[in-house]
Amino acid sequence: MNDIREPAEPRVSGAFDFEEEMRGLRYRMVREQIESRGIRDPRVLEAMRSVPRHLFVPEELTWESYDDNPLPIGEGQTISQPYMVAWMTELLRLQGGEKVLEVGTGSGYQAAILARLAREVWSVEKQEGLAEAARERLRRLGFDNVRVVVGDGSRGLPEHAPYDAVIVTAGSPSIPQPLLEQLSEGGRLVIPVGPSSLQTLNLVVREGGEFRREEKGGCVFVPLVGKYGWRWGRRYT
Ligand code: SAH
Numbered sequence: 001m002n003d004i005r006e007p008a009e010p011r012v013s014g015a016f017d018f019e020e021e022m023r024g025l026r027y028r029m030v031r032e033q034i035e036s037r038g039i040r041d042p043r044v045l046e047a048m049r050s051v052p053r054h055l056f057v058p059e060e061l062t063w064e065s066y067d068d069n070p071l072p073i074g075e076g077q078t079i080s081q082p083y084m085v086a087w088m089t090e091l092l093r094l095q096g097g098e099k100v101l102e103v104g105t106g107s108g109y110q111a112a113i114l115a116r117l118a119r120e121v122w123s124v125e126k127q128e129g130l131a132e133a134a135r136e137r138l139r140r141l142g143f144d145n146v147r148v149v150v151g152d153g154s155r156g157l158p159e160h161a162p163y164d165a166v167i168v169t170a171g172s173p174s175i176p177q178p179l180l181e182q183l184s185e186g187g188r189l190v191i192p193v194g195p196s197s198l199q200t201l202n203l204v205v206r207e208g209g210e211f212r213r214e215e216k217g218g219c220v221f222v223p224l225v226g227k228y229g230w231r232w233g234r235r236y237t
Contacts, residue, residue, distance in 0.1 A: 022054050025066040029053075033068045034086045041090045047116040048086050053079075056109040056137065075127050077222055079107045080169060084219060088167055088190045091203050091216065094118045098164035101182065103153030103224065108134030110169055111146045121146040122160050124153030126226065154226030156182040163187060171199040171221035176228030180204065180211055192221045196230070 030048050039045065054065040056079060061071050070078040080088075089110075094100070094117040102111050105125035111134070114121045125131035128150050135148040149157060153168070154176045161182035168179070168191040175193060183189055183206040192199035201216040223230045 022052065022066075026053065029066040029068075029082050033083050037083055037087075039083075039086045039090050041093075043094070043096075043117055044086055044090045044113075047089070047113045048082065050116065051109065051112045052141070053082065053109060055141065056107040056112070073107045073130070075130055077106050077127070077130060079109050080221070085110050085113055087216075088169070088201070089113055089117065091190045091201075092165040092167060092188050094165060099160070099162075100165045100167070101153075101157055101160075101163040101179075102167050102169065103156075103179070104169035105131055105134045105148050106169065108138045108143075108146070108148070110167070111148070112138060112141070112143050114167070115143045115146045118165070119145065122149060122157050122163075123147070124149050124151050124157055126150070126152055152226035154178070154224055154228035158182060166190070168192065168224060169221065170224035170229070171196060171219075172224040172229045174228075175202065175204065175213075176224075178228060180206070192219050196223050 027049060030045055034048060054062050057065045057071050064071060070081045073079050098118040099120045100114050100118045102114060102121060102123040105111055105123040111121055111123040123146060125148060131148050131150045138146050156178040162184035163182055164184050164187050166179050166183060166189040171192040175191060179189055185206060187206045189204040191202050193202045194200050199219050199221060201219045203214045203216055205212045225232060
């Protein structure tokens with residue numbers, strides 16, 4: 001047998017450390033894009049500092065992964081801008097014990113942030129390839145309280161309802177009725193609503209059998225395509 005061993009990796013002080021570099025970019029992202037725009041929830045800020053966003057984008061976009069914009073993730077879909085992820089998450093006011101539904105898994109990044117802040121996350125993605133990749137990535141990174149399900153999330157996920165929080169990360173022409181029905185008492189729903197060119201972020205809170213709705217501001221998402229979203233084959237305008 002050949003007994004030649006690889007020499008130990010030399011540890012030169014000041015040598016380039018990739019993960020350290022990414023961590024630096026991530027902390028700067030939180031300071032300059034998120035705290036500076038008024039996100040205050042310390043748990044949300046901590047989650048945004050801890051989840052390695054660069055592992056949720058295609059490899060060739062590694063160095064752009066902490067930039068202040070959405071990025072393509074294949075299949076015509078995008079990973080949302082970091083600030084948008086933080087803003088929507090803050091609106092859910094998660095304390096740690098919740099069951100959460102996400103519609104639009106995409107890369108799985110938003111699901112990972114939710115997994116840090118809640119007890120249990122169900123995430124529905126209609127495109128099988130994206131769902132499979134996100135499931136594998138989340139498993140590898142140890143997010144074992146997230147389940148990714150393939151299906152039309154505009155119908156919600158009635159099998160596991162009710163949810164304390166529902167987040168839709170695709171734009172819908174209106175608020176899908178099943179998502180309201182699947183909210184628990186006191187539950188919160190965050191969803192972009194409006195034409196495909198520009199939507200308004202809506203927050204709905206279920207209070208004593210009533211739904212209180214607030215409009216929070218403008219946003220742009222890829223379309224929610226499904227029975228209670230945009231219909232296949234129709235123009236998204
Ligand atoms: N939250 C994602 C970004 C989502 S992009 C992330 O963190 O990366 C929007 C996603 O919604 C796309 O992946 C798209 O395929 C998915 N989508 C669109 N309509 C859907 C539907 N009816 N049900 C489930 N997923 C849907």
